[in-house]
Amino acid sequence: MTKMSSSVGVWMASLCMVVAPVTVTHAHLSLDDDKPAAKAVVKSTGIGHVEIHGALAEMPHPLAWLTGSGDHPTMRDMLALLQEASEDEHVSGLVIRLREAELTLTQVEELGSALTQFRSKGKKVHLFADGYSTTELVLGSYCDEIVMQEGGGIMFPGMYMEEMYLADTMAWAGLTPQMVQVGDYKGANEQYMRTSPSPQWEENISGLLDALYGNVRERIKSARGLDDAKLDDAMRRCWMGLGDAGKSSGLIDSTIDLPSLTKHLEKAYGTEIDWHNFEVSDGTPKLDTSNPFAMLSKLFKEPSHTPTRDAIAIVHINGPIVDGESSEGGFLGESSVGSHTIRRALSEIEDEELFKGVVIRIDSPGGSATASEVIWQGIKRLSETRPVWVSVGSMAASGGYYCLVAGQKVYVNPSSIVGSIGVVGGKIAMTGLYDKLKVRVHGRERGPMGRMLASSGPWSDAEQALVREKMKETYDLFASRVSAGRPGMDLSKTAEGRLFAGSDAVELKMADAIGGLNDCVRDLARELKLVEGDYQILEFPGPRSLTDVLGDMMGPMATSREPGAAAARAIGEQAGPAMIAGTLRHIVGERHWPLVRDHLAAMLQLREQRVILTSPRAVIVK
Numbered sequence: 001m002t003k004m005s006s007s008v009g010v011w012m013a014s015l016c017m018v019v020a021p022v023t024v025t026h027a028h029l030s031l032d033d034d035k036p037a038a039k040a041v042v043k044s045t046g047i048g049h050v051e052i053h054g055a056l057a058e059m060p061h062p063l064a065w066l067t068g069s070g071d072h073p074t075m076r077d078m079l080a081l082l083q084e085a086s087e088d089e090h091v092s093g094l095v096i097r098l099r100e101a102e103l104t105l106t107q108v109e110e111l112g113s114a115l116t117q118f119r120s121k122g123k124k125v126h127l128f129a130d131g132y133s134t135t136e137l138v139l140g141s142y143c144d145e146i147v148m149q150e151g152g153g154i155m156f157p158g159m160y161m162e163e164m165y166l167a168d169t170m171a172w173a174g175l176t177p178q179m180v181q182v183g184d185y186k187g188a189n190e191q192y193m194r195t196s197p198s199p200q201w202e203e204n205i206s207g208l209l210d211a212l213y214g215n216v217r218e219r220i221k222s223a224r225g226l227d228d229a230k231l232d233d234a235m236r237r238c239w240m241g242l243g244d245a246g247k248s249s250g251l252i253d254s255t256i257d258l259p260s261l262t263k264h265l266e267k268a269y270g271t272e273i274d275w276h277n278f279e280v281s282d283g284t285p286k287l288d289t290s291n292p293f294a295m296l297s298k299l300f301k302e303p304s305h306t307p308t309r310d311a312i313a314i315v316h317i318n319g320p321i322v323d324g325e326s327s328e329g330g331f332l333g334e335s336s337v338g339s340h341t342i343r344r345a346l347s348e349i350e351d352e353e354l355f356k357g358v359v360i361r362i363d364s365p366g367g368s369a370t371a372s373e374v375i376w377q378g379i380k381r382l383s384e385t386r387p388v389w390v391s392v393g394s395m396a397a398s399g400g401y402y403c404l405v406a407g408q409k410v411y412v413n414p415s416s417i418v419g420s421i422g423v424v425g426g427k428i429a430m431t432g433l434y435d436k437l438k439v440r441v442h443g444r445e446r447g448p449m450g451r452m453l454a455s456s457g458p459w460s461d462a463e464q465a466l467v468r469e470k471m472k473e474t475y476d477l478f479a480s481r482v483s484a485g486r487p488g489m490d491l492s493k494t495a496e497g498r499l500f501a502g503s504d505a506v507e508l509k510m511a512d513a514i515g516g517l518n519d520c521v522r523d524l525a526r527e528l529k530l531v532e533g534d535y536q537i538l539e540f541p542g543p544r545s546l547t548d549v550l551g552d553m554m555g556p557m558a559t560s561r562e563p564g565a566a567a568a569r570a571i572g573e574q575a576g577p578a579m580i581a582g583t584l585r586h587i588v589g590e591r592h593w594p595l596v597r598d599h600l601a602a603m604l605q606l607r608e609q610r611v612i613l614t615s616p617r618a619v620i621v622k
């Protein structure tokens with residue numbers, strides 16, 4: 001397992017609906033507390049207030065049609081909120097308050113694009129946070145002013161990457177790893193079978209780290225007016241610093257106590273401040289608990305997901321790619337992307353003429369080779385009847401990139417991670433561990449290849465060659481899909497497991513443009529000559545009924561003939577995984593856990609499949 005340290009960590013293991021319209025509520029706001037309060041003004045400047053608390057979801061929850069999304073906004077909700085604020089003629093400036101925000105670097109880049117459009121209208125943006133690390137400082141670079149809570153701290157040391165190599169550990173434990181990869185730069189086998197990185201992996205991951213670090217440096221340098229020497233000095237002083245060090249080094253502008261923010265802005269604008277509170281409110285009616293029959297009727301009705309006028313569909317491939325149906329709450333609490341679920345969504349879109357175009361939003365480390373091919377076929381089929389574009393969030397790697405190349409135009413964020421065109425396969429033979437534990441395993445095989453599934457013994461050289469041969473077939477198909485979908489791309493420079501930041505991917509013709517999801521949707525609408533406000537945006541997989549969601553949550557308890565025993569088994573089966581997941585989650589933190597979790601879940605498919613398409617590393621930027 002790779003251990004994350006200061007700024008960047010790399011982790012590896014073998015181990016849905018319509019978004020409801022965003023409504024903006026206007027109210028005078030007092031920052032002495034967290035609630036809007038009336039304030040009399042004579043001559044004033046309108047300042048908007050937007051709060052980002054916790055994480056921004058990539059896609060709506062399947063029950064958002066029922067419960068609303070106000071408490072769990074998506075990235076699109078937040079971008080719509082910023083758009084509303086920019087169009088409000090009563091607002092001359094905006095304060096973004098971060099409250100334990102858990103934003104990724106690519107989310108910051110998408111928010112930054114919206115803030116750039118806001119400022120292009122002559123309006124100012126102020127960022128307020130209790131403290132700043134790398135991602136918050138990058139967000140601040142898109143603002144006119146960075147304000148920190150008095151007494152808060154800055155942590156901006158640079159980036160550091162740490163990997164653990166387990167070959168000696170495996171030998172000591174009596175385990176024989178046989179991880180096979182096709183692609184010299186894939187790096188999937190190295191953690192288990194080496195004690196240090198190969199030259200190819202060193203080149204691959206160091207190049208990716210250089211690109212991500214370069215993006216952060218250039219963004220902050222240009223926005224804060226710093227040269228290389230001054231930025232290096234700022235990092236030396238503020239690797240763990242207080243407000244004075246942050247101000248004198250040029251990383252932040254002001255430190256104030258939150259209740260004094262109004263006076264601070266009044267001084268800056270020369271007038272009194274008229275606060276306008278912008279909140280995500282999707283208009284979902286609350287359940288009427290006073291009427292049990294009406295409440296039950298709403299709880300168990302089937303949600304509608306059909307366009308009523310011209311529309312653009314957004315299809316989310318978010319998480320590890322698996323065969324079959326998508327699911328919530330897997331081994332590590334992850335959501336998986338099922339090939340059957342995505343194909344069904346693509347078919348629904350294909351059958352509805354009001355869908356004029358489609359955006360495939362990918363944030364996935366890959367997974368099943370078969371599922372990736374099935375999804376590729378579905379996207380390619382859909383692209384024969386209407387334009388299908390692709391937007392990449394944090395990552396489109398391996399199987400995620402496989403799906404990407406079926407699209408006609410690809411947008412990436414500067415720090416999106418793309419590529420990892422390679423194949424992973426193998427197993428860990430347990431003979432030595434069984435001996436240490438005094439476990440005697442007696443295997444029985446039937447058929448010429450039955451022994452290939454044995455856990456106790458390693459593959460022979462001939463058997464391992466057979467595995468590689470099958471993997472090569474998968475790799476050749478993968479490469480052919482890439483060549484067909486990205487005809488200007490040079491596979492000799494981009495394939496064999498190499499990873500790239502989005503800023504380099506465009507130059508290498510692995511993608512077409514720098515931009516976020518909103519940029520992709522907007523440009524597609526213009527291509528289709530759809531007028532903003534006159535078309536719908538529907539997201540897939542779509543909303544689900546409460547009955548379906550509860551059925552998934554119950555799992556085996558829902559079908560067992562012995563409910564009590566099934567419940568006991570389910571609790572027991574989940575206790576171990578929950579403990580492991582809880583420990584890892586505590587180590588990496590809430591912000592980074594989803595990324596680590598999805599990579600672990602993708603690698604765990606080796607339990608069921610011998611060949612998968614997944615990136616072997618989760619890169620975390622702090």
